[in-house]
Amino acid sequence: MSNVTDSPSDPLTPARRRELLEATYDMFMSSVAGEDAESTRFGQWVRDVEAAGLFAFENRRRGPQGPEVAFARTTGDALEVLNLSSYNYLGYANHPEVIEAAKAALDRYGLGAASSPVHGGTFDLHARLEAELVDFMGLPDRGVTLFSSGYAVNTGAISAVMRKHHHVVMDRACHMSILEGAQLSRAGLHYFHHNDPADLDATLRELSSQTHRILVCTEGVFSADGDFGRLKEVVAVAKKHGALVLVDEAHSFLVAGPNGRGVCEAAGVLDDVDLYVLTFSKALGGIGGALIARSDLARYVGWYARCRMFSCALDPAVTGGVLRALELGRGPDGDARRTRVRDNADHLRQRLAGKVDLGTSESWIVPVTYGDEESTLPLLDFIQRRGLDGSVLQFPAVGIGESRLRLFATSEHTIEQLDRAADIVLEAAEAQGFGL
Numbered sequence: 269m270s271n272v273t274d275s276p277s278d279p280l281t282p283a284r285r286r287e288l289l290e291a292t293y294d295m296f297m298s299s300v301a302g303e304d305a306e307s308t309r310f311g312q313w314v315r316d317v318e319a320a321g322l323f324a325f326e327n328r329r330r331g332p333q334g335p336e337v338a339f340a341r342t343t344g345d346a347l348e349v350l351n352l353s354s355y356n357y358l359g360y361a362n363h364p365e366v367i368e369a370a371k372a373a374l375d376r377y378g379l380g381a382a383s384s385p386v387h388g389g390t391f392d393l394h395a396r397l398e399a400e401l402v403d404f405m406g407l408p409d410r411g412v413t414l415f416s417s418g419y420a421v422n423t424g425a426i427s428a429v430m431r432k433h434h435h436v437v438m439d440r441a442c443h444m445s446i447l448e449g450a451q452l453s454r455a456g457l458h459y460f461h462h463n464d465p466a467d468l469d470a471t472l473r474e475l476s477s478q479t480h481r482i483l484v485c486t487e488g489v490f491s492a493d494g495d496f497g498r499l500k501e502v503v504a505v506a507k508k509h510g511a512l513v514l515v516d517e518a519h520s521f522l523v524a525g526p527n528g529r530g531v532c533e534a535a536g537v538l539d540d541v542d543l544y545v546l547t548f549s550k551a552l553g554g555i556g557g558a559l560i561a562r563s564d565l566a567r568y569v570g571w572y573a574r575c576r577m578f579s580c581a582l583d584p585a586v587t588g589g590v591l592r593a594l595e596l597g598r599g600p601d602g603d604a605r606r607t608r609v610r611d612n613a614d615h616l617r618q619r620l621a622g623k624v625d626l627g628t629s630e631s632w633i634v635p636v637t638y639g640d641e642e643s644t645l646p647l648l649d650f651i652q653r654r655g656l657d658g659s660v661l662q663f664p665a666v667g668i669g670e671s672r673l674r675l676f677a678t679s680e681h682t683i684e685q686l687d688r689a690a691d692i693v694l695e696a697a698e699a700q701g702f703g704l
């Protein structure tokens with residue numbers, strides 16, 4: 269990893285530079301100045317930031333999402349970096365047996381499913397993956413519905429189950445796909461304070477007299493904070509008020525819990541969760557997702573989730589690869605990887621603790637809060653040029669002034685790689701003044 273390079277000389281005036289860095293994602297979302305004003309301003313912003321050598325998003329990776337990766341930036345720079353920006357938590361995205369299984373499925377079934385799952389797009393391979401999921405979860409009376417993304421599980425399931433006059437009550441830190449599902453459903457939308465069962469209780473006390481259907485949404489591991497959902501307490505409160513419960517285990521399925529069944533398993537609430545959401549894009553290394561629910565409910569959602577009924581089924585190669593990843597991940601291979609990813613995350617946290625703001629992180633997501641939106645591009649540029657890539661989150665994914673660099677630990681990183689990553693983050697904290 270020898271790509272310490274400086275940013276090219278900056279062609280911008282200091283004032284224009286400040287203006288560009290102060291631009292935030294939401295600034296381009298609406299405009300009153302004519303139909304194409306946002307896209308024109310956004311396009312100009314990207315071109316100017318690229319010309320200054322600072323645009324650090326949308327890099328073109330040259331290989332798989334391993335612990336190290338080479339990429340070309342759109343600024344023209346070719347860099348080799350430690351990769352802590354990918355949620356390939358257990359390394360299955362590029363595992364040889366997973367690739368073999370995907371190739372076999374590709375040969376047998378072809379590239380695309382070429383039909384909606386309800387019509388002609390369901391293959392026997394999909395049914396095998398569904399059966400494997402139910403078996404792995406140890407919930408024989410449940411059904412599974414596959415989706416072509418994790419995002420679509422939340423938008424599809426919530427909008428299928430909830431209606432106007434119902435109420436969705438979500439943890440304030442829940443993912444955008446949950447919010448969007450709730451908005452699509454046109455149910456009343458309410459938030460409870462992050463991981464706060466008492467606040468949930470107060471909200472539900474008011475609502476439960478007004479409606480016969482309330483859905484409480486929370487997560488196993490929160491993707492912005494990297495902390496675990498307080499599922500035991502949250503589920504108990506929801507059930508006390510007769511509410512349905514959705515738990516999104518996108519970042520915890522196959523990683524958390526004694527057997528990898530998620531934080532729900534660790535909290536002992538698997539049987540009480542009505543809508544269990546998982547994605548194939550994280551620990552399983554593919555793309556797609558699934559809803560696990562009471563059989564009738566899962567089947568109903570399969571038909572009434574519009575993004576499933578009116579969209580093509582999950583492609584065969586990914587389905588075959590994900591199935592093999594699950595077979596590996598539920599056994600001793602997965603046990604070893606789960607232990608490694610947890611140990612690696614602990615090591616990374618220990619290296620950074622007390623020196624930068626790690627918030628409440630306790631999982632394999634290690635966010636380092638640096639604050640201002642305008643620090644984002646200089647920070648990414650700095651760490652990439654020193655040999656590290658991470659994933660940034662800023663408003664509206666997190667609050668204004670709470671921007672953070674998310675580092676994803678995986679089972680495949682070595683201690684030496686994690687130490688180097690930590691050193692680069694601390695160097696950036698020193699240079700940019702966000703150290704504690």
Ligand SMILES: Cc1ncc(COP(=O)(O)O)c(C=O)c1O
Nearest residue numbers: 417418419443491516518547549
């Ligand atoms: C909590 C959560 N749910 C759902 C999703 C969407 O999953 P996918 O990327 O598989 O569509 C994400 C994405 O990162 C997420 O963090």
